[in-house]
Amino acid sequence: MKIKFFGNKLINQKIKNYLEEEIKKYGDIKYAYLIMNKVNPMNVIIINNHTDWFDFYIKGNYQLIDPVIINAMERVDDFEWDDKIMIYSEMKLPKIFKKSEKYNIKKGHTFILHDYNDNLAVLSIFHTKLDSNIAQLIHDNKEKLQQLLIKTHQKFLSLYEEIERNRSQFKYSALSRRENEILYWVSMGRSYQDIAKILGIKHGTVKFHMSNIVKKLGVYNAKHAIKLATELKIIHMPSG
Structure with a gap:
């Protein structure tokens, strides 16, 4: 897109409100909806309810070394992960997991979507010490959570495309x-x-x-x- 990469605060807040309304149906859980351009991974935005960690994540450009994101780039199916993902993917990147442990993030489940604008979109649900039943909850609702990602991302793209249409109309x-x-x-x-x-x-x-x-x-x-x-x-x- 010609505009700054998904930088509209009004749209992003609208999507966050929608996501949180849907997510709360599954309880008080931590989530992150990440969109990253596959051609230029520096173009990334993360809508989430764990701002302390993801403000730190964005500042450090951790999407470039995050093994969860690197794995998601190469697949279309959802997957569980923890710090052992580095072993499975033959990566030696302990830094991000050592940092995330301080924010109570050690494992989770990620749903994946590759869109027509060459973006990777993921919805990650995180396990925390307070969420002892989160694995079973995710297992029981995998299809619904995948559909939530699809619906959310379609809403997200539609709102940004509307801005582009309005911009084009204004030119004339x-x-x-x-x-x-x-x-x-x-x-x-x-x-x-x-x-x-x-x-x-x-x-x-x-x-x-x-x-x-x-x-x-x-x-x-x-x-x-x-x-x-x-x-x-x-x-x-x-x-x-």
């Missing part, structure tokens, strides 16, 4: 000078009545222009227009 529907002025003042929290006074136009004229802005950006309402315009960085302070 540039805002007029007046529309930009109104969009700017609305983004500053001004009411339509305030904007009418500032610009010396009628209240109904402000509403008319805002309606055109919504149509041009391909969104549902003024609130969505502000969000998209902010994402696209097309809101500018009026000149003169």
Whole structure:
């Protein structure tokens, strides 16, 4: 994708909310939904409920040496793992597991998806000392968890593709000078009545222009227009 690799905070929070709503059906468990570009593994994002560990993980670029991710790159079936995965894969990378032990991560189960944009997507469920029955829970719900990964990733890609469609549409529907002025003042929290006074136009004229802005950006309402315009960085302070 042309945009920064899955860097939209609104979309990512929406996906996290969806995932957590679904995950809590299985109890209070730790999870991570990771998307990594297979051509450029430095392009990675992880939506999770174990932020202490994964903030550390991202800063260290651990996806490049994580044997779980390296194994996932080479297969399509889900698998269990623990620190012995390094032995099975003939890897000598104890660093990541020594670090993860401090965050109570020693073993888990990973579900895999390879998408049409050359990304690896995984959903990992982690065993912790408090989750004594997690292995049985995963075993009993493997198909549901694999489907959860598929549904989540499809939602994720669809939301980002919608941004791309809106971006492309905007290229052919540039805002007029007046529309930009109104969009700017609305983004500053001004009411339509305030904007009418500032610009010396009628209240109904402000509403008319805002309606055109919504149509041009391909969104549902003024609130969505502000969000998209902010994402696209097309809101500018009026000149003169």
